[in-house]
Every structure is written in structure tokens, then in C-alpha cells.
Amino acid sequence: MTATRILVLNSGSSSVKYQLLDMRDNARLAVGLVERIGEETSRLKHTPLTGGGAESRELNGPIADHEAALKAVAEELAKDGLGLDSPELAAVGHRVVHGGLTFTKPTVIDDTVLAEIERLVPVAPLHNPANITGIKVAQALRPDLPQVAVFDTAFHTTMPESAARYAIDVQTADEHRIRRYGFHGTSHAYVSRETAKLLGKAPEEVNVIVLHLGNGASASAVKAGACVDTSMGLTPLEGLVMGTRSGDLDPAVIFHLARVAQMSVDEIDTLLNKKSGMVGLCGDNDMREITRRMGEGDEQARLAFDIYIHRLKKYIGAYSAVLGRVDAVAFTAGVGENAAAVREAAVAGLEELGLAVDADLNAVRGDEPRLISPEYARVAVAVVPTDEELEIATQTYALVNS
Numbered sequence: 001m002t003a004t005r006i007l008v009l010n011s012g013s014s015s016v017k018y019q020l021l022d023m024r025d026n027a028r029l030a031v032g033l034v035e036r037i038g039e040e041t042s043r044l045k046h047t048p049l050t051g052g053g054a055e056s057r058e059l060n061g062p063i064a065d066h067e068a069a070l071k072a073v074a075e076e077l078a079k080d081g082l083g084l085d086s087p088e089l090a091a092v093g094h095r096v097v098h099g100g101l102t103f104t105k106p107t108v109i110d111d112t113v114l115a116e117i118e119r120l121v122p123v124a125p126l127h128n129p130a131n132i133t134g135i136k137v138a139q140a141l142r143p144d145l146p147q148v149a150v151f152d153t154a155f156h157t158t159m160p161e162s163a164a165r166y167a168i169d170v171q172t173a174d175e176h177r178i179r180r181y182g183f184h185g186t187s188h189a190y191v192s193r194e195t196a197k198l199l200g201k202a203p204e205e206v207n208v209i210v211l212h213l214g215n216g217a218s219a220s221a222v223k224a225g226a227c228v229d230t231s232m233g234l235t236p237l238e239g240l241v242m243g244t245r246s247g248d249l250d251p252a253v254i255f256h257l258a259r260v261a262q263m264s265v266d267e268i269d270t271l272l273n274k275k276s277g278m279v280g281l282c283g284d285n286d287m288r289e290i291t292r293r294m295g296e297g298d299e300q301a302r303l304a305f306d307i308y309i310h311r312l313k314k315y316i317g318a319y320s321a322v323l324g325r326v327d328a329v330a331f332t333a334g335v336g337e338n339a340a341a342v343r344e345a346a347v348a349g350l351e352e353l354g355l356a357v358d359a360d361l362n363a364v365r366g367d368e369p370r371l372i373s374p375e376y377a378r379v380a381v382a383v384v385p386t387d388e389e390l391e392i393a394t395q396t397y398a399l400v401n402s
């Protein structure tokens, strides 16, 4: 029997998303999500997709950490005969958020690779530790199986130095590897390619601005298939306003909080990563709740929304300048794919840049890539659903078969 299945693990700071795929036809055999790891109200939702009906199973109750979460996932898969012991499994593909400058491609994980991912923990403290746990649990369950790391940073390694460097002392920057790495690269790569396809062009023929708006959010400028700029930096804190992260601010805010508000570095870190962004501005990080509150005339929610949109607009303008010629702007991830109000507001008033949204097209819901700009618009505006798991599986399968 040839092994054609790939298990993809996407371990986030408090969640694990996973998919089992058969790479002969990219079919999903099972998908699932563990949420609120470390809380009393953890939840595992597992959906086997083999044999017709997709009956989900839910486990509710405390799951202490990522190790417990991944073991529970392995048990659920085993119940459907899809366990890690299956001879049909070719590899496990892991989303690893920070690969520094070391990793520009998907990489088979050995002790040296794992040590390097570990060394990068200080620059991705919310993400890399969870990724490492995922790798170790999968290794323990199937020591013989190739484990492949697919890095969020990899797609951005083509950024020119002019975009990747901060304007700080070069020696200090080099000694501590301080530069802009960028994240969500698997999504930016996938979505920029899918956008080209939607336009009937090759990736090399188009310049695309990708807006990945999830809980974490980032923008990228993709020129002829290669990333030339992106909004996240040394860590996933820079750039757009996010669910719980501030994005861009004057770095002196940090000195001020330390000196005047007497906050510790760890307190400031928590403030900016977990208590800022939309949650800090209005108490909610879910765009559904924010737009609902706006509908009721809630001014705090409205202001938070306006701040979110203002930042987004600035990046669309900036990346139009960086690219010179823009063929498409693509909205993706939870907010980008679902929040029509965000898409409409982000593009409003940008006619001079060739951008416009057709209200009827924007209101259509669906899982397929689609255009939402009117025919006359110079730049295509599109909704292009991301699929990080499929992209990780594709890259993993290609590597183990090469």
C-alpha cells in the first residue's frame, strides 16, 4: 500500500486545528478543532468525513495543555480507523510560525531543526511553543513517520532588505537578528496564487495585495508571485489592528508605559498582544459581535471598527505605492471572507487607486473565490478563501515524495 495521507497540525496559542487529507485527490478525511486549551471550558470538535454523513463529535471539559489536546485528537482519529498508526499515513505536516531566516522552504524535522525552532521561541512566544509540542507528541506516537515543518515566515524571505530592515543600528540589529520576518506566509502564498487563477493569469503576471484578516491579521504586497512587503515584523505584533493585538504604534509608548505607568516588560507584552486591538478598544474581538453592536448604535464598537478600517486603508494605499501597479486586492481569513461591511469600508473612497466594490457582489456568500468589484474598476477586488491546511499538506506531500 502506498501512503498517500497527510495529517496537518496547526497549533495556535490556545487552539489546535487539524485535518487529515488524502493527497491523491486532496480529499479531506477528517477535520477538527480544539479550542480554549488550558481553560475549564475546552472543547474538541471532530468531524470524520469518510463514509457519507459528516457527524461531528464534541468533547467538552478541561483540556490542560497542547499535549493533552493532541493526544485527544489522536484518539478521536483512531475511533474512525484514521489513527496515527495507519500505514496509509505518509507524514505529518506542522504549521510552524517562526522560521527566522534559517528556513525558506518546508523542512523535514530532525533534532537540529527542532532545536532551531526552539531557539526562535522568544520572537514567537504565543506560537512556536505550541508548534513544538505538536511536533513532539506526533513524534512520540509515530517515531518512524516523517514530520515536516511548513513555516509562516518562508514566503516572506523574498522581501528586499529595504522592506525587511528596521532603521535601527545595523550592528545591534544583526547581532540580535532584529528584522521584519512576516507571518501567515502559507496563506499569503496560497491566496495570491488563487487570485491569479481567478483572473485567468499566471502568478508571475500579476501584482496582488493580500489582506489576511483573521484573529491575527496581516497584509502583504506580492509582486509577480514573490512577496515584496508585509505588515507583520519581528513578531506577529506589528501592522494591522487585530483581534487582541495593537499592531503598529509609536515604540515610545512602551517606554512611557514602563517609566510612567510603572509596568513591567511582561505586563506590556501581555497588554499589547492579548488586551489590545479590538478587544482593548471595545471589549469584543469577534467581528460578528462588533458589527451587531454597531447596528444597535453602540459608539464604542463603531470607533473600534473605524480604527480597524483606517489602518487597513493605510496599508492598501502603502502597498499600492510599493507595487506601482496593482492587479488585485484579495480579502481572506475569518473576517476577510465573511465580513462584507469590512470589505466595503476598507475600499470606500479609494476610487483614485482604481478600487471599488459592487454592493450586490459583496453581499454574496460562498466558499469559492469570487470577484466583488464592478466591471469598470481598474483593480480587481476579490474574496479568496484561504486554505492553510491544504497548502501545508501539499507542500509536505511534495517534500516526502521528492
Ligand SMILES: Nc1ncnc2c1ncn2[C@@H]1O[C@H](COP(=O)(O)OP(=O)(O)O)[C@@H](O)[C@H]1O
Pocket (backbone or CB within 6 Å): 213, 214, 215, 216, 243, 285, 286, 287, 288, 333, 334, 335, 338, 339
Ligand atoms: N460570519 C462572520 N462575520 C464576521 N466575522 C467573522 C465571521 N466568522 C468569523 N469571523 C471573524 O473571523 C475571526 C476568526 O478568523 P480565523 O481566520 O479563523 O482566525 P484565526 O485562524 O486567527 O484563529 C473571528 O474572530 C471573527 O472576528
Ligand SMILES: CC(=O)OP(=O)(O)O
Pocket (backbone or CB within 6 Å): 012, 097, 127, 152, 183, 184, 214, 215, 216, 217, 236
Ligand atoms: C502568526 C499569527 O498571527 O497567527 P494567528 O493568526 O494564527 O494567530
Ligand SMILES: [Mg+2]
Pocket (backbone or CB within 6 Å): 214, 215, 216, 333
Ligand atoms: Mg489563522
